[in-house]
Amino acid sequence: MLRSSRSKSKLRKPKLPDGLRIYAISDVHGCADLLQQMFTVIDRDLTTIGSRRAIHVFLGDYIDRGPDSNRTIELLIERGLKHESVFLRGNHEAFLLDVLQDPARLNEWRQFGGLQTLTSYGLRPSLNPDPAEQAELIQQLAQAIPPHQMKFFQGLRPRFVCGDFFFVHAGVRPGVPLAKQEENDLLWIREEFLLSDDNFGKYIVHGHTPVQQPDIRSNRVNIDTGAYATGNLTLLTIQHDNLLAL
Numbered sequence: 001m002l003r004s005s006r007s008k009s010k011l012r013k014p015k016l017p018d019g020l021r022i023y024a025i026s027d028v029h030g031c032a033d034l035l036q037q038m039f040t041v042i043d044r045d046l047t048t049i050g051s052r053r054a055i056h057v058f059l060g061d062y063i064d065r066g067p068d069s070n071r072t073i074e075l076l077i078e079r080g081l082k083h084e085s086v087f088l089r090g091n092h093e094a095f096l097l098d099v100l101q102d103p104a105r106l107n108e109w110r111q112f113g114g115l116q117t118l119t120s121y122g123l124r125p126s127l128n129p130d131p132a133e134q135a136e137l138i139q140q141l142a143q144a145i146p147p148h149q150m151k152f153f154q155g156l157r158p159r160f161v162c163g164d165f166f167f168v169h170a171g172v173r174p175g176v177p178l179a180k181q182e183e184n185d186l187l188w189i190r191e192e193f194l195l196s197d198d199n200f201g202k203y204i205v206h207g208h209t210p211v212q213q214p215d216i217r218s219n220r221v222n223i224d225t226g227a228y229a230t231g232n233l234t235l236l237t238i239q240h241d242n243l244l245a246l
Contacts, residue, residue: 014164014203015241021052022162024236026059026169026207027090027224030066030116034233035075041235041246052239056083057160059207059223060090060169060187065113066228070120073149089156090169091187091208097153103138104131113228121145158183165238166202170209171220174198194222205236214245221245 016022023042028035046054062076063069079085092112099109106114106129118125118137121144125137145153159181160167166178171193173185178201185193190209200219207224214234215222223245227233237244 013241016163016165016238018240019052020162020239021049021054022057022165022236022238023054024057024059024167024205024223024238025233027061027210027227028058028066028072028233029061029092029113029228030063030069030072030120031227031231031233032066032068032071032075034227034231035072038233038235039075039079045237054084055162056080056085057162057167057205058085058087059167059205060088060156061092061207061224062090063096063117064092065116067116068120069117070149073152077148077152086160086167087152087156088160088167088169089158089183089187093153093156094187100138100142103134106134106138158186161202164203165205166200167205169207171206172200172204174200178202193220205238216243216245 025035025038042056056079058076062072076087080087095109095112096117099105099114115125118141121141123137123140123144126133129137158168166172168186170185170187171189172178172181173189174192174196175198194209198219204220206220206222209222210224210226210229211222213225214236221236221243223234223236225232225234235246237246
């Protein structure tokens with residue numbers, strides 16, 4: 001049941017097309033074991049849905065902070081080969097691609113949990129690498145990431161729309177039509193979006209900002225429950241106009 005919230009225009013209950021079920025997960029952050037557990041839950045549920053079409057939607061931030069980014073990406077790729085899946089870009093994946101182009105941003109990446117990603121690919125960075133060491137380390141990372149994983153990173157989408165739902169990593173900028181949203185906002189926005197009671201035109205499903213439990217509101221739902229810190233990875237199931245967060 002969606003909680004009511006003040007809005008500048010009336011909000012109706014969002015719906016998916018009939019015969020469709022969506023499984024949404026956000027902010028795995030290298031927690032491969034938790035992701036595998038969620039796949040087990042989904043597989044069990046898939047046996048109950050009959051002929052309904054099922055879509056997996058992953059909202060980004062698959063890497064950094066947690067212990068096994070490399071394995072997480074492998075699990076996602078394997079899942080995508082077996083099930084209809086949508087993979088969105090998070091700010092952490094965008095930053096990884098930026099670092100691969102500009103090794104000078106390595107120290108900045110460390111603050112986002114990039115060290116854990118480096119070690120998951122078998123690299124052992126020093127504490128204070130000089131520019132030459134940074135460049136060498138990023139070159140080693142580029143070589144360590146398998147081509148199929150690089151293709152995965154480069155092919156991530158900024159958004160996904162289905163029925164009355166708009167899936168995105170971080171959120172949207174209030175007052176800007178969904179079709180004209182800038183990718184930087186889709187990946188990074190926080191307060192302006194989180195404090196808004198606007199009717200965005202679609203119901204926003206997002207992560208990016210950790211919450212203690214899924215935050216279901218009348219215009220959006222946040223399913224980032226800080227898996228790498230809490231051990232709690234949330235699965236959101238949507239069918240018709242019903243939302244269930246596990």
